[in-house]
Amino acid sequence: MTLLRALVTRKPIGAVGAAIVLVLLVVAVFADRLAPQHFNETSLTDALQPPSRAHWFGTDELGRDLYSRILYGAQVSMTVGLAATAVAVLLGAAIGIVSGYFGRGVDLALQRVVDAWLAFPGLVMVIALLVLLGPGLGSVILALGISQAFPQSRIIRGATLVVREHAYIEASRASGASHGRVLLRHVLPNVVAPIIVSASTYVSFVILIEAAVSFLGYGVPPPRPSWGGMLSATGRSYMVRAPWLSVFPGLALTLAIFAFNVLGDALRDLLDPRLRAA
Amino acid sequence: MVPTLLVVSVMVFVIMRLLPGDVVNLMFQDLGYAQSLAEMRAKLGLDLPFHQQYGRWLAGLLRGDLGESLWTQRSVVSVLAERLPVTLELGLLSLAFAVVYGGVTGVLAAISQDRWPDMTLRSVAMMFLSLPSFWLGTLAIVVPSIWLGWSPSLQLVPFGASPRENLVQFALPAAILGSHLGAPIMRMTRAMMLEVLRHDYVRTARAKGLAPAPVVLKHALRNAIIPSVTILGVQTSQAIAGSIVMETLFQLPGMGSLLVEALAHRDFPMFQSLVLFLALFVMAVNLLVDLTYFAIDPRTRAQAG
Numbered sequence: 001m002t003l004l005r006a007l008v009t010r011k012p013i014g015a016v017g018a019a020i021v022l023v024l025l026v027v028a029v030f031a032d033r034l035a036p037q038h039f040n041e042t043s044l045t046d047a048l049q050p051p052s053r054a055h056w057f058g059t060d061e062l063g064r065d066l067y068s069r070i071l072y073g074a075q076v077s078m079t080v081g082l083a084a085t086a087v088a089v090l091l092g093a094a095i096g097i098v099s100g101y102f103g104r105g106v107d108l109a110l111q112r113v114v115d116a117w118l119a120f121p122g123l124v125m126v127i128a129l130l131v132l133l134g135p136g137l138g139s140v141i142l143a144l145g146i147s148q149a150f151p152q153s154r155i156i157r158g159a160t161l162v163v164r165e166h167a168y169i170e171a172s173r174a175s176g177a178s179h180g181r182v183l184l185r186h187v188l189p190n191v192v193a194p195i196i197v198s199a200s201t202y203v204s205f206v207i208l209i210e211a212a213v214s215f216l217g218y219g220v221p222p223p224r225p226s227w228g229g230m231l232s233a234t235g236r237s238y239m240v241r242a243p244w245l246s247v248f249p250g251l252a253l254t255l256a257i258f259a260f261n262v263l264g265d266a267l268r269d270l271l272d273p274r275l276r277a278a
Numbered sequence: 279m280v281p282t283l284l285v286v287s288v289m290v291f292v293i294m295r296l297l298p299g300d301v302v303n304l305m306f307q308d309l310g311y312a313q314s315l316a317e318m319r320a321k322l323g324l325d326l327p328f329h330q331q332y333g334r335w336l337a338g339l340l341r342g343d344l345g346e347s348l349w350t351q352r353s354v355v356s357v358l359a360e361r362l363p364v365t366l367e368l369g370l371l372s373l374a375f376a377v378v379y380g381g382v383t384g385v386l387a388a389i390s391q392d393r394w395p396d397m398t399l400r401s402v403a404m405m406f407l408s409l410p411s412f413w414l415g416t417l418a419i420v421v422p423s424i425w426l427g428w429s430p431s432l433q434l435v436p437f438g439a440s441p442r443e444n445l446v447q448f449a450l451p452a453a454i455l456g457s458h459l460g461a462p463i464m465r466m467t468r469a470m471m472l473e474v475l476r477h478d479y480v481r482t483a484r485a486k487g488l489a490p491a492p493v494v495l496k497h498a499l500r501n502a503i504i505p506s507v508t509i510l511g512v513q514t515s516q517a518i519a520g521s522i523v524m525e526t527l528f529q530l531p532g533m534g535s536l537l538v539e540a541l542a543h544r545d546f547p548m549f550q551s552l553v554l555f556l557a558l559f560v561m562a563v564n565l566l567v568d569l570t571y572f573a574i575d576p577r578t579r580a581q582a583g
Contacts, residue, residue, distance in 0.1 A: 112281055112282055112285050113285060113289075115282040115285070116282050116283075116285035116286040116289055116557070117289070118515075118560075119282065119286055119515075119556075119557035119558075119560045119561050120286065120289075120290070120553060120556075120557055121515065121518045121519060121522075121537065121553060121556045121557075121560075122515060122516075122518075122519050123518075123519035123522055123523075124519075124522065124537050124538070124541065124553065125293075125553075127538065127541060128293050128294075128297070128541060129293075131297050131298070131541065132293065132296055132297050132298070134298070204408070208410055211410055211412075212410065212412060212519075212523055215410075215412045215523065216522070216523065216526060216538060228410075228412075231412065231413060231416060239416060239419060239420045239423075240420060240423050240424060243420050243421075243424060246413070246416045246417065246420060247417070249413075250410065250413035250416065250417070253410055253413065254408050254409050254410065254413065257407075257408040257409075257410070258404065258405070258408035261404060261407055261408050262404065
């Protein structure tokens, strides 16, 4: 509650971002009630209609209502954005905490793998993972989550290295606590703040990468609408004849990324004064 | 660097072999230049156990032989030589754009903190950060063609053939990519400038009567720029990702589109060697960043010496 009040009074732009995120979540959850049509309801006689009263954002090459498809598109972006970030945080925290806490050989081995992953051309490795996992929403979430877990783990490892040196860790070990108990009861709670701060900035990045991957044709398979996918398949081939097909999905995408960006910025400033700005 | 590269090589090798689908099947159906699948497999060296395939590839790498494309039978090195300049040009131009844009607006925003130029420049940076570059690129192709009847050339003009046309062709994708890459640089430069401008030595410089411009440029900027250099290392790998999208959109035959093609064809040697090459490149840039750090921050030199 205090965080919410601080957000509204001290970070008004961040509060706007939070409001947009909330709207997008509502749209995603209630898309089937809010959308005038189902996302895959085709009507070839209505193909490529410009925006009108009947079709606010126009129609695509199969006569599907673009406004409805964009509302449904929020489902993919929001689900992927939040779920992939959750995967990245959990996996990244596991790697980071284990690497930082045990140090030595474990740390060395894990960090070489992280180094290697960070040197990879990221987008291509996400696509490779997607090919490996097969098409589907779950694969997109997993692929993006895994790829973001490595940079995430770096931050958490750094935080763990600091926590590890504290006297209460040593005291806990000396009093006979197992490694597992120390990790869960003492290390984890003390690295939660940096985890939340970095996670809040990952969501927008994940949404952007999902859209880029869909744009390249490797995202959530059709007919399920995703904003990046709409820009790729239909948007590009009808770019000049039906510009609304490239304009509206892009606007939706930009709005979502903007909202998470400013919200992430605000949360970081409020939660972690040391990491201000940048 | 070497151990990391080895891990990279193993990882990319394993990932490639795990992928469903197989170049032999794809090729047999499409091209059919062998009697049977088994013969084709043997021709391509894919009948060997994995560790031998890996050993062969690694031995080749050590001799500077990156292998041959399974798909086109061309040597990876020659394809690389053809595609690399395009990506390098796009990457360098967009990074240059990013540094100039991010640096200049970052300083301008910092010296006008909380007044309208600062607000405007920060909003613009946030906008560039939120605009997906492939969407901006699509608009950049669509809008002029509707209103002006002009569209960017989608046929590569080599720099040697016509430097002017070539630069015009690259300007648009480079600016789009550069604006996205420049936004974090702007934010970092601004934040660091604000911090540095509060330091005593800046106040001293002002107090002894120095004009505002030298204070900002000679005293403050030099210290404020250091973290931005670090970002540049990260931005390089993002520039590679961005160039994949830009090359697809503007139909530039570079490394990015080559990588996506190689993956789609399951062209093992091509993909593996390209990824390894890019990984080496990213690591080299990060090393360069560290060295630059060393050069512009005397404190790191004092520690090392």
